[in-house]
Amino acid sequence: MKIPFVDLHAQYLSIKEEVDNAIADTIRETAFIGGGRIKQFEEAFAAYLGVKHVVACANGTDSLEMLMQAMGIGKGDEVIIPALSWISTGEIVGTAGATPVFVDIEEEFFTLDPDLIEAAITPRTKAIIPVHLYGQAANMPAIMAIAKKHGLKVIEDCAQSHGAMIDGQMTGTFGDAASYSFYPGKNLGAYGDAGCVATNDTVLADMVRMIANHGQKGKHNHQMEGRNSRLDGLQAAILSAKLPHLGKWTQARIENAKAYDGLLSRTGVACPQVRPNSRHVFHLYVVRSNDRAALQKMLTEQGIETSVHYPTAMPFMPCYAHFGHTEADFPVAAEYQHKILSLPMYPELTREQMKAVSAAIEKRDLQSIFS
Numbered sequence: 504m505k506i507p508f509v510d511l512h513a514q515y516l517s518i519k520e521e522v523d524n525a526i527a528d529t530i531r532e533t534a535f536i537g538g539g540r541i542k543q544f545e546e547a548f549a550a551y552l553g554v555k556h557v558v559a560c561a562n563g564t565d566s567l568e569m570l571m572q573a574m575g576i577g578k579g580d581e582v583i584i585p586a587l588s589w590i591s592t593g594e595i596v597g598t599a600g601a602t603p604v605f606v607d608i609e610e611e612f613f614t615l616d617p618d619l620i621e622a623a624i625t626p627r628t629k630a631i632i633p634v635h636l637y638g639q640a641a642n643m644p645a646i647m648a649i650a651k652k653h654g655l656k657v658i659e660d661c662a663q664s665h666g667a668m669i670d671g672q673m674t675g676t677f678g679d680a681a682s683y684s685f686y687p688g689k690n691l692g693a694y695g696d697a698g699c700v701a702t703n704d705t706v707l708a709d710m711v712r713m714i715a716n717h718g719q720k721g722k723h724n725h726q727m728e729g730r731n732s733r734l735d736g737l738q739a740a741i742l743s744a745k746l747p748h749l750g751k752w753t754q755a756r757i758e759n760a761k762a763y764d765g766l767l768s769r770t771g772v773a774c775p776q777v778r779p780n781s782r783h784v785f786h787l788y789v790v791r792s793n794d795r796a797a798l799q800k801m802l803t804e805q806g807i808e809t810s811v812h813y814p815t816a817m818p819f820m821p822c823y824a825h826f827g828h829t830e831a832d833f834p835v836a837a838e839y840q841h842k843i844l845s846l847p848m849y850p851e852l853t854r855e856q857m858k859a860v861s862a863a864i865e866k867r868d869l870q871s872i873f874s
């Protein structure tokens with residue numbers, strides 16, 4: 504059975520008419536840049552999150568990077584980030600001129616370990632960027648308490664956590680601001696690049712909006728050097744068409760994760776755990792195997808696509824070699840980078856497909872016993 508890692512076409516077919524109409528309407532209106540389509544999506548997503556402001560932008564890396572600039576974080580500053588994330592989380596600290604300071608992840612939940620944060624704080628520390636990795640909420644109550652104690656800003660990287668919650672509160676509403684990506688494969692995805700900043704801080708929202716539009720405050724009034732990070736109208740229209748379905752899709756991901764948990768309990772892989780009192784939205788379903796390379800190869804041979812998020816934890820990447828970190832500095836991330844394997848996960852995934860995945864893993868278990 505051929506099982507793709509993600510199936511964006513299946514989702515498109517399920518909402519084809521709504522999406523096609525949104526695209527056709529936007530083209531008819533020639534609302535390509537700016538205008539009502541952007542505002543409509545910003546308001547709808549702000550209402551979904553329960554925040555005052557959403558500022559749409561070109562992608563989820565820009566939204567993080569613009570927050571660095573808007574908060575005045577740069578040369579000489581340090582920003583605490585988890586050792587395991589997509590490179591954007593580290594990259595934007597460096598491109599802002601600041602220094603990323605890595606902190607290891609929690610063994611059970613893959614997110615920034617609050618118990619290790621204080622040891623990483625120095626007089627130069629300006630902010631913490633927790634990442635709700637794989638759709639699992641980071642321990643925001645603990646992280647916010649530390650940030651408050653030390654007067655640090657908190658930017659939540661919500662690129663993988665649309666709709667995730669902890670203690671009944673949406674991720675993205677704990678910190679000073681949140682960054683979202685709507686890359687096509689994310690839980691809410693556009694049909695190209697897209698992202699946004701979400702915040703309750705009006706001054707910060709205005710600043711990000713200005714940076715995203717060449718530092719303009721009104722036409723030709725350039726208050727500062729900004730950039731072009733506009734979201735285009737077509738992407739906004741597509742996102743508005745898709746947003747009403749996000750709740751149902753999230754529920755389907757959660758149910759699929761439960762089904763996987765049951766099916767895989769008989770196998771040798773370790774299933775992901777969900778933080779108590781939280782809603783994990785399973786952007787990714789990440790298992791751990793002592794035998795990852797062989798398992799992945801065998802699944803590939805059977806037509807089952809998998810992926811690794813991420814094969815190298817950030818401190819060990821060539822671009823951060825100058826820090827001279829060793830595996831002993833981040834034992835959990837160092838161990839997990841060799842064990843983690845992301846299985847196919849999306850709302851449209853069927854029980855038959857999940858059964859085929861678990862059967863293939865069981866078969867591999869047997870092979871490794873007898874080999």
Ligand SMILES: *Cc1c(COP(=O)(O)O)cnc(C)c1O
Pocket residue numbers: 562563564565588589591592634660662663683684685686696697698
């Ligand atoms: C996808 C992602 C980003 C970046 O989003 P883009 O829209 O691709 O720029 C940032 N952080 C994390 C954790 C991500 O998964």
